[in-house]
Amino acid sequence: MQVPPLSPPPRLLLGPGPSMVEPRVYEAMRLPIVSHVDPYFFEVAEDIRRMLGMVFGTESHFTMVISGTGSAGMETAVTNFAGADTRFAVFANGYFCDRITDIARRQGAAVVRFEKPWGETFSDAEAREFILRERPEVVAYVQAETSTGAWQDGKAICEAAHEVGALVIADCVTSLGGMPVKMDETGIDIAYSCSQKCLSCPPGLAPISLSPRALEVLRAREAPVRSFYFDLKLLDDYYEGAHRYHHTAPVSMFYALREALAVAVEEGLERRYERHRLNHLALVAGLEAMGLSMHVQNPAHRLWTLNTPRLPEGVDDAKIRKRLIEEHGIEILGGFGPLAGRILRIGLMGASSTCENVLTLLTALEAALKAEGYRPPASGASAAEQVYARAAAV
Ligand SMILES: Cc1ncc(COP(=O)(O)O)c(C=O)c1O
Incomplete structure (x- = not known):
């Protein structure tokens, strides 16, 4: 049987992602793979961790990638910090806030939403008032809402959340690498993103970073996370600790993201x-x-x-x-x-x-x-x- 060669049509990708892939990234994907437990693979993962810290704007060492697209980052952020009856507040002004809501509800969280028409944003005062009233344990917002084109500033959200002892999850899928995320300066506790938008890498990896505060909550957690694949403690043990096998990481995608980040920091x-x-x-x-x-x-x-x-x-x-x-x-x-x-x-x-x-x-x-x-x-x-x-x- 003859199977014709692949021949994707030439496209200029100017939609909401994926974006055009850097030539250097395609080159990296052609390199021979090593195994997912090879010392060289962990060197690549370490390069990624270091450069991701720069684009997230964080000093946090707990910065890694989830094998999966941006939704895997979202699912990881929510499942590790929300369980049955967790008081979970969502700033809802677009499609991806609804997806966060859906994932949190599937975990059994008690979700409260502050809703606005798609494309509007939340002022500091109203964000603060909502959080102080609801006193949630976790707050989620979308920094860059791809369904509407709106940027949500997070400083007031983070300040109010920390006042009531809550952690803040920020979706940075459409900002990372294209706009300053400023994770530490803003006070974000859990930030996640994707590889295929402003980092100009193919889809397949989801960067994530945790603040020291989020890490403390994660470490104190006794009940196992209701997801094996997205369990951050197990993933930490694989990437950082004993390098204990957790899953077969997509090695070529790691090469690709490493190069995409190199292009960004070299620019x-x-x-x-x-x-x-x-x-x-x-x-x-x-x-x-x-x-x-x-x-x-x-x-x-x-x-x-x-x-x-x-x-x-x-x-x-x-x-x-x-x-x-x-x-x-x-x-x-x-x-x-x-x-x-x-x-x-x-x-x-x-x-x-x-x-x-x-x-x-x-x-x-x-x-x-x-x-x-x-x-x-x-x-x-x-x-x-x-x-x-x-x-x-x-
Ligand atoms: C803001 C936002 N969050 C999450 C996602 C989900 O990412 P993915 O489609 O890579 O799973 C997207 C995808 O466009 C997005 O724009």
Whole structure:
């Protein structure tokens, strides 16, 4: 039997993830594997731990990766810290907060939610009031909500949570590597993320980090975690302690993430964040020039990594996306849940966040909008170019 070779279509990935993979990462995945208990593998895991600490913004030694996608990071964070009847508070303003709620409820936790419409954020005062009223044991929020494009600042949440003795879980899936997560400075106790967004690595690994406070709670825990695979004590023993076998870690993915992190730290994290910020600002200027308004209204609450313009009246997002993928090979996605048909989701993550990609996308989007009968009042690409010119002049 002859099986034809794989031939994935060329794509420019500008959706909510995965993002474009760094060439150096693909090269790393071709290297010969060693076993998951080889001393060389643990050297690679140690490199990852060290560089992850830098992107998470933490001094915590308890920083590792879970073998699985971002949802595995979420499941690990929740299952290790929430059990039957744990008072578990969720700041709910998008899809991924709902997924956290679902996982916590499956563990039997007593979940209380502070709900807001998708895309809105929580002020310091209202976050504090909610936590002091509910006095939870665990608080969860999504720092970068991929379903809406909103950034949630966590400082007030963490301060209030610590006042009542609660731990804070933060979903950093769409921020890690593209925006400063500042885990220690913010006071986050459990942060998790994924490999395939702002780190520009294929999907398959979920970075996670625990503060000393979270580690103390984990170590004091007597009842076994209701998941073998995501049990952080067992994983710690595998990666750090006795290197006792726990599961067969995906070695090639570890090589890939190690290289993706090397690319990020070699670029310089501050420069990397500034690149994401500038490309986001240029894209927003272009979208607004074309008459599209941003769903997240306060610029300070917008993600630099995931942009959510509202669709003009009467324009069908499925038709726009079809044109972009079929005529230009560009992937972007639409909204879902309450935002279905109302927004586009445009990712500028990691290697995808470039000036060239911003201009290419704006030009292609303008053509698609025109083909669907919408008349943009001005050129998006020209407005974006002005942002780049102003940035170059300072
Ligand atoms: C904010 C957020 N949390 C969690 C996840 C789940 O990650 P994954 O799809 O890698 O399992 C995603 C995925 O897009 C996400 O955007």
